[in-house]
Structure formats: structure tokens, C-alpha cells
Amino acid sequence: MPQGTGPRPAIRMTWQLLLLSFILVLAATAAKSAEGPQGVKQRLEQALEKQVDIQEQVRRWSQEKQTLVNEILSLKTRLQWHRYQNEKYGAYIERERENIAELERRKKEMKTLRMKLEPYLDEVIADLEAFVDRDLTFLSGERSERIAYLKESMNDYHLSMSEKLRRVLEALQVEARYGRSTGVDTRTLRVNGQTLQVQVLRVGRIARFYRSLDGERVGRWSEAEGSWQPLPRDYSRSVKQAMDMAQRKQAVDLVDLPIGGVEQ
Numbered sequence: 001m002p003q004g005t006g007p008r009p010a011i012r013m014t015w016q017l018l019l020l021s022f023i024l025v026l027a028a029t030a031a032k033s034a035e036g037p038q039g040v041k042q043r044l045e046q047a048l049e050k051q052v053d054i055q056e057q058v059r060r061w062s063q064e065k066q067t068l069v070n071e072i073l074s075l076k077t078r079l080q081w082h083r084y085q086n087e088k089y090g091a092y093i094e095r096e097r098e099n100i101a102e103l104e105r106r107k108k109e110m111k112t113l114r115m116k117l118e119p120y121l122d123e124v125i126a127d128l129e130a131f132v133d134r135d136l137t138f139l140s141g142e143r144s145e146r147i148a149y150l151k152e153s154m155n156d157y158h159l160s161m162s163e164k165l166r167r168v169l170e171a172l173q174v175e176a177r178y179g180r181s182t183g184v185d186t187r188t189l190r191v192n193g194q195t196l197q198v199q200v201l202r203v204g205r206i207a208r209f210y211r212s213l214d215g216e217r218v219g220r221w222s223e224a225e226g227s228w229q230p231l232p233r234d235y236s237r238s239v240k241q242a243m244d245m246a247q248r249k250q251a252v253d254l255v256d257l258p259i260g261g262v263e264q
Contacts, residue, residue, distance in 0.1 A: 019137050064201075121154060128150075128172065131175075136221070150167060182201065183202045184199055184200065184246050184247055185200055186198070191217070191230065197212065198210040198212050198213065200216075203242070203257070207259050209219055210232060218236040219231045220258065233260060
């Protein structure tokens with residue numbers, strides 16, 4: 001409110017005019033009556049006291065009015081804020097409802113996927129087991145243990161479907177790496193009724209060769225015969241070079257190995 005304006009100056013001027021009028025009326029009445037100056041003074045003092053009381057009431061009412069106006073303005077501001085918040089919360093709630101609906105949809109999809117995935121994984125494990133049985137014989141113990149581990153995992157009720165899937169995929173990756181890797185290990189073999197200490201070379205899934213520790217005997221695994229078959233001693237050097245390359249003892253190079261038929 002600008003300075004010099006407002007209800008208080010107008011009220012004060014009004015009351016001053018009323019007081020002046022009242023004094024004039026009292027003076028006129030005293031002049032007409034037989035009451036003396038003392039009585040007029042007493043009446044005037046009483047009138048002044050009433051005027052003071054009335055002016056005090058007016059001041060209190062003005063303060064109360066201003067307080068009420070301030071409260072109303074504050075309530076309006078709070079009302080606007082709450083309306084704004086309600087609109088914001090309405091948008092939040094709508095978005096949360098959409099999120100919940102999307103989660104429900106995904107939950108149904110996951111349930112359907114689980115119903116299809118679990119039987120499919122059982123089929124994959126069965127196919128993998130059959131493949132290992134038909135494949136070139138190598139790392140038999142390790143591969144059999146892996147198949148058994150997968151079967152046990154599929155029968156574990158507390159294991160999540162994602163973990164079952166991860167284990168199956170990991171087993172498939174290991175089997176896939178066998179096809180493009182080589183390995184050498186030392187073992188004892190029975191060849192033509194004789195016991196030999198040899199090193200065995202695995203070349204992917206293509207072939208397996210053995211070479212005696214003294215280098216005098218060399219041979220390969222025959223899937224058709226299901227046994228180890230001797231090779232001419234001329235292949236001993238080539239098998240040894242292939243073993244050294246597999247063990248990273250020498251640089252990779254071309255090596256003549258009898259993958260197909262061999263002339264005796």
C-alpha cells in the first residue's frame with residue numbers, strides 16, 4: 001500500500017469531525033439547560049472516554065482486518081501451490097501406472113518364455129550329450145562331468161532360469177572352442193597289447209595322435225576301429241613339431257599330418 005494512503009487517516013479525520021460536532025451539541029445543550037460548567041465538563045470527559053474506546057476498537061478491528069487479509073492471501077498462495085502439486089502428482093501417478101503396466105506385460109512375457117525355454121534347454125543338453133558321444137573321443141571325463149553338471153542345474157528348483165541359460169551357453173561355447181584349439185597331455189596307452197608312455201596331441205575335432213616319449217613310436221586314434229593305430233615312424237618328427245606348436249614352443253608352421261588315409 002502506498003505511503004500516506006489507507007484507512008487510518010480517513011478514520012482519524014472522521015472521528016475528529018464527530019468529536020467536534022458532539023462538543024458543539026453539548027455546548028448548545030448546556031447553554032439551554034440549567035446545568036453548570038462542572039456538569040458540562042463531566043459530560044465532555046465521559047464523551048471523550050467513549051470516543052477513545054471507540055477509536056481503540058476501530059484500531060483493533062483494523063488490525064484484525066489486516067491480519068485476516070494476510071491470512072487470506074497466504075491461503076490463496078498455498079491453495080495455488082497445492083493445485084500445482086496435485087497436477088504434478090497426477091502426472092507422476094499416471095507415469096507410474098504406465099510403468100506398472102509395462103512391468104506386468106514383461107512379467108507375462110517372461111512367464112511364457114520360461115514355459116518355452118526350460119523344455120528347450122533340456123533338448124539342447126540332450127543334443128549336446130549325443131554330439132559328445134558321436135564326436136572324436138577326447139577329454140571324456142571333463143566333457144561327461146560338464147553334461148552331468150548341466151542336468152543337475154536344470155533339476156535345481158532354486159536356480160533362476162537366467163543362470164540355467166548362462167550355464168548351457170557356457171558349455172556350448174567350451175565345446176565350440178574345442179573345434180579350433182589344440183592340446184597336448186601325457187598319459188599311458190595300450191597299443192597292440194603293449195603299454196606305452198606317450199604324449200597325446202589333439203587337433204581340434206579332426207584327429208588325435210600319440211608319440212612315445214622316446215620318439216620311436218607314433219600313431220593316431222581311429223574312430224572306425226575305436227582304438228589307437230600305429231603310424232609309420234616317418235611321422236614322428238611331424239607329430240613332434242605339431243606338439244611343440246600346440247605348446248607354443250615354436251612358431252606356427254605347416255606340418256604334414258596324416259588326417260586321411262595312410263599308406264603302410
